[in-house]
Amino acid sequence: MKNQNIPYKIYLSEDEMPKYWYNVRADMVNKPAPLLNPATMKPMSFDDLRPVFCDELIEQELDDTTKLIPIPDDIRNFYKMYRPSPLVRAYCLEEKLQTPAKIYYKFEGNNTSGSHKLNSAIAQAYYAKNQGLKGVTTETGAGQWGTALSMACAYLGLDCIVYMVKVSYEQKPFRREVMRTYGASVTPSPSDTTEVGRKILAEHPGTTGSLGCAISEAVECATTHPGYRYVLGSVLNQVLLHQSIIGLEAKTALDKYGVKPDIIIGCAGGGSNLGGLISPFMGEKLRGEADYRFIAVEPASCPSFTRGKFAYDYCDTGMVCPLAKMYTLGSGFIPSANHAGGLRYHGMSPVLSQLYHDGLMEAVAVEQTAVFEAAEQFARVEGILPAPESSHAIRVAIDEALRCRETGEEKTILFGLTGTGYFDMTAYEKYNNGEMTDYIPSDEDLEKGFAGLPVQPE
Ligand SMILES: *Cc1c(COP(=O)(O)O)cnc(C)c1O
Secondary structure, eight states: OOOTTSOSEEOOOGGGSOSEEEOGGGGOSSOOOOOBOTTTOSBOOHHHHTTTSOHHHHHHHHOSSOSEEEOOHHHHHHHTTTOSOOEEEOHHHHHHHTOSOEEEEEEOOOSTTOBTTHHHHHHHHHHHHHTTOSEEEEEESSSHHHHHHHHHHHHHTOEEEEEEEHHHHHHOHHHHHHHHHTTOEEEEESOTTSHHHHHHHHHSTTOOOOHHHHHHHHHHHHHHSTTEEEOOSSSSHHHHHHHHHHHHHHHHHHHHTTOOOSEEEEEOSSSHHHHHHHHHHHHHHHTTSOOOEEEEEEETTSOHHHHOEEEEEESSTTOOSOEEEEEESOTTOOOOOOSOGGGOOSSOOHHHHHHHHTTSSEEEEEOHHHHHHHHHHHHHHHOOOBOHHHHHHHHHHHHHHHHHHHHOOOOEEEEEEOBBOTTOHHHHHHHHTTOOOOOOOOHHHHHHHHHTOOOOOO
């Protein structure tokens, strides 16, 4: 029998919920490279960023030194509607796998938006409101971010304009309607409502859009409408900062029971949930206080870490955004139509990119069919029907647990379960019908993306 002293679910009280976000950049020796102004190739200053982002969020974006940033009371109060989120000991999965490993997951799908994205959505909407703005603009791919942001905006009485990648707009009408119910206006991208959208439509008639393209439209919309700013659901330093609440809660809960994870695993699209989950643990590693293995999991169809280049690149297709130094497949790279919409971005968080580059973190790429096998196995024993994105982390957590079965090692594994998959039933249907395919880009496919990288600064 396993040690049953640890409950199936470790809940924290509201008082135990963190009062500060933790900024891992403060403990990094090699800081993430600054965003560059594409016109001058000089680091973006506060003033350069003001037309695009809210002031307070720019402060957070540029702050590489403040370790702890207080969470405003209004945001904490909103968090209390669905946080602290449970940390679950996956006894049933362990039993099923017959592994000596101990598996924990931090479940971020227990809010109406269904994913961790609400943690940053409410923060960004709050700062916009505080600045007296009328509204915010954004893009959404699969729709999780747009859903989270429209919820946060509804709560605060802010206008919310969402550019939704056209293929998702058409294939995920329910997501779209959730956003509209929360009061957001949702436009399929590319659209004729922006200059950059009209240009892309003229060059690629019939295109079903991409995240990079929707970002360009949302940024243009913000900068041409007084009282609006643009917000982004991943990649940026500020988003990782807000998501640190995931890792801080997980660490507090594990510390309560004297549990120290050996391996920490998360899926990586733009890197926000993974960055948030690992931040406090990575801080300990950076300060030499403890050691952990960190594993980023990405789809084999969009392998930014494992096959991308560490270079300055455009964040969007229209090249209206600053350049970021990150692991990237090139802003023109369009991944094949895999079902993990949240993991289809061409780039990666500059913070995680630097940590990976410095050998502080590992990355693996996994194929879609294997991911859904893991999702099914997990759903059948743990009950939760996971999002396809989250299931990438489940796949690797299971693989590590099976390795422990071979070696007899009693490793402790922690992974991030970022959301539920109820809006992804088309993907599950494909899997259940045996119609799911795995597409891995060839080296030539990737070369096309790399060819579009900008000339690198000296
Ligand atoms: C958006 C999303 C992701 C990927 O985004 P990150 O910024 O890499 O965390 C993962 N899981 C879910 C459920 C998402 O909605």
